[in-house]
Amino acid sequence: MKRGIVLINLGSPDSTSVGDVRKYLNEFLMDKRVIDIPYLGRLMLVRGMIVPFRAPKSAHAYQSIWTDKGSPLIVLTQELEAALQAETEYPVTIAMRYGRFPPREAFDELLRREPGLEEVLLVPLYPHFAMSSYETAVQYAREQYAQGGYKFRLTVVPPYYDEPNYLDALAGTIRPWLQEPFDHVLFSFHGVPERHIYKGDPTGQHCLRSPDCCSANSVAHRTCYPHHCLVTMKAVAARLGLGAGQFSFSFQSRLGREEWVKPYTAQRLADMPGEGIKKLLVVCPAFISDCLETLEEISVEGRDIFLGAGGESFHQIPCLNVDPAWVKVLKGYAEKAYAESEIPA
Ligand SMILES: C=CC1=C(C)c2cc3[nH]c(cc4nc(cc5[nH]c(cc1n2)c(C)c5CCC(=O)O)C(CCC(=O)O)=C4C)c(C)c3C=C
Numbered sequence: 256m257k258r259g260i261v262l263i264n265l266g267s268p269d270s271t272s273v274g275d276v277r278k279y280l281n282e283f284l285m286d287k288r289v290i291d292i293p294y295l296g297r298l299m300l301v302r303g304m305i306v307p308f309r310a311p312k313s314a315h316a317y318q319s320i321w322t323d324k325g326s327p328l329i330v331l332t333q334e335l336e337a338a339l340q341a342e343t344e345y346p347v348t349i350a351m352r353y354g355r356f357p358p359r360e361a362f363d364e365l366l367r368r369e370p371g372l373e374e375v376l377l378v379p380l381y382p383h384f385a386m387s388s389y390e391t392a393v394q395y396a397r398e399q400y401a402q403g404g405y406k407f408r409l410t411v412v413p414p415y416y417d418e419p420n421y422l423d424a425l426a427g428t429i430r431p432w433l434q435e436p437f438d439h440v441l442f443s444f445h446g447v448p449e450r451h452i453y454k455g456d457p458t459g460q461h462c463l464r465s466p467d468c469c470s471a472n473s474v475a476h477r478t479c480y481p482h483h484c485l486v487t488m489k490a491v492a493a494r495l496g497l498g499a500g501q502f503s504f505s506f507q508s509r510l511g512r513e514e515w516v517k518p519y520t521a522q523r524l525a526d527m528p529g530e531g532i533k534k535l536l537v538v539c540p541a542f543i544s545d546c547l548e549t550l551e552e553i554s555v556e557g558r559d560i561f562l563g564a565g566g567e568s569f570h571q572i573p574c575l576n577v578d579p580a581w582v583k584v585l586k587g588y589a590e591k592a593y594a595e596s597e598i599p600a
């Protein structure tokens with residue numbers, strides 16, 4: 256089988272200028288799977304209220320993490336591409352949901368490198384299903400695939416939040432940090448509005464209907480983001496031998512005033528020192544590559560909140576990035592045969 260691999264991530268602005276950040280935010284937030292309200296309302300909210308205020312603030316934040324080579328998210332995804340390419344004979348390239356590197360360019364590039372390509376394997380760099388991350392990236396790639404009239408088959412790697420090799424690799428990046436004294440490991444996942452969870456619940460009566468819905472069996476869990484996050488956290492904690500009370504989860508990056516899934520990371524960071532948690536490790540498994548949300552929101556803002564509330568030490572554990580064990584896991588995904596039924600539509 257002549258196969259090619261596309262690693263798809265979120266994307267970043269082209270530069271840290273307010274104009275480029277505004278362009279990026281407009282594209283990102285006008286995505287109907289990110290702000291899921293009718294078009295005209297979304298347009299007014301995004302163009303009139305969110306972006307004018309957010310663009311200068313976000314541009315400033317991006318300036319604090321930007322590297323000589325560009326955005327950390329893009330650079331780290333390119334480094335992952337190179338590391339995986341060194342491990343597999345299949346041609347590997349990257350795509351982004353927003354901004355530069357659209358999937359059609361990735362497909363064309365693979366066809367140039369492998370004429371007669373029979374299958375492209377799309378690997379979303381999101382372990383958990385959410386309509387604002389995994390689903391929008393996959394749909395975008397599927398649309399461009401259909402528009403391009405390509406002859407090869409497009410196969411999508413399903414969410415791997417519970418896949419043992421991924422969990423082993425994630426636990427492996429955390430383990431060395433547990434050698435120094437610590438009180439707690441916080442698993443901080445990117446948040447989503449609660450409305451997205453209600454909307455994605457095929458039963459219409461399970462998700463967020465009871466405090467422990469994510470632990471009770473349900474078909475809704477196939478696409479339930481908080482459930483996926485909880486499974487990842489519990490499986491990693493078990494691999495690390497963490498006891499009850501030594502770990503917990505929270506959700507970060509809330510935007511706007513509506514209710515998002517809880518607890519909120521910023522609130523937990525403010526409360527933990529008062530609960531006796533003074534030495535904190537934070538891991539952010541919703542992100543494969545370090546990015547604005549880990550390097551600035553957690554490592555800078557989050558640290559200030561925690562230390563300002565009486566915390567003594569704070570470390571953000573780097574994301575999987577180009578960890579060699581993770582690259583081996585991706586090689587395994589790249590070489591596996593997938594059944595269509597595994598993949599959420
Ligand atoms: C309604 C708004 C947003 C939802 C829902 C959302 C979900 C979501 N996002 C990620 C991953 C990333 N988000 C990143 C940045 C970012 N996210 C939002 C808004 C929502 N995200 C904004 C406006 C931004 C831009 C920066 C800012 O102004 O705060 C990034 C980092 C990008 C980078 O260039 O470094 C990632 C990665 C997931 C996984 C997710 C749902 C689970």
Ligand SMILES: [Fe+2]
Nearest residue numbers: 445446508548
């Ligand atoms: Fe986001």
Ligand SMILES: [Fe+2]
Nearest residue numbers: 468469479482
């Ligand atoms: Fe749930």
